[in-house]
Amino acid sequence: MPRIHFHQQLAALKDKLLAMAALAHQVLEYSVTAYVNGDMQLCEHVLEIEAAINAAEREVDEMAYELLSREQPMAIDLRFILSVIKINGDLERIGDQSVNVAQRARSLAGLPPVDLPVNMTRMGERAGKMIRLAIQALVEGDAVVADQVLAMDDEMDLMNREAQDLLVELMMLKPETTDHALNAIIIARNLERTGDHATNIAEDVIFWVRGSDVRHKMTLAEAE
Known part of the structure; x- marks a missing residue:
């Protein structure tokens, strides 16, 4: 019975994290749309959602640390x-x-619009896709999906440069x-x-599923 209760608590922790992840994906979409369209009302929604994310972060941390202290889980x-x-985080x-x-x-509110040589909507969509895949990897416990996020990080870096x-x-x-x-x-x-934060999430999924730490890994050629 205690183990059943423990796994119910794990499921509740995961559900809480996934709800927070949905907010994070939504707030990213809203912020990019607000910038592209000059939508000040949507900017206010971004601030409201971010406040909800901050509250959820505290709740998830409390749940996780309580499980660590009371249950002493293994493996x-x-x-x-x-x-x-x-x-x-x-x-x-x-x-x-x-x-x-x-x-x-x-x-930029009130300034005349300027045509810029950068497709910010495309960058936002790419970052959003990385978040969606990272969360899919978490939901499914799928390290292969997480690997896809890692592969997309270089493309995001290139778009930024x-x-x-x-x-x-x-x-x-x-x-x-x-301006x-x-x-x-x-x-x-x-x-x-x-995109870096989505990559971090994917790396943490890989750590959970495979038990391997893929952070900071590079080939010998890259190190040289």
């Missing part, structure tokens, strides 16, 4: 709880990155675009960081 259950604690930081995007959108280069060049050629370009540079970085 895969211990790895799951440790992974939940780390994933919880990354989801909260996705909320922070989304707030940063919304704040950039608000800073290309955006930075194009926007710096634009500012040099057209100084009047500086918009600087904000876009910051947003591109926020989206790239969101």
Whole structure:
């Protein structure tokens, strides 16, 4: 009976984390849409959702630490709880990155629009896909799906570097675009960081399922 209760608590912890993950994915979508469309009302929704994410983070941490202290889980259950604690932090930081995007959108309110050489919607969709796959990997306990997220991280990094280069060049050629370009540079970085957090989640799923730590691994050629 005690083990049944323990696994019910694990399931409740997972459900709470997944609800938080849904909010993190939603707030990212809202923030990018708010920036692209100049929607100030949507910016306010971003702030409201981020507050809910912060509250959920505290609840998940409390649940996880209570399970660690009372149940003293072993092996895969211990790895799951440790992974939940780390994933919880990354989801909260996705909320922070989304707030940063919304704040950039608000800073541009009232300025005339400028055509930028960067498709921020595409970057947001890529970051959103990484989050969805990372959460799918968590739901299904599927390290293969998590591997897909890791493979997408390099592409996200490349998109960010290309955006930075194009926007710096634009500012040099057209100084009047500086406000918009600087904000876009910051947003591109926020989206790239969101992809990093999705990658962290995928790495934690791999740790939970396989018991292997894939962080900071590189080939000999890369190290040189």
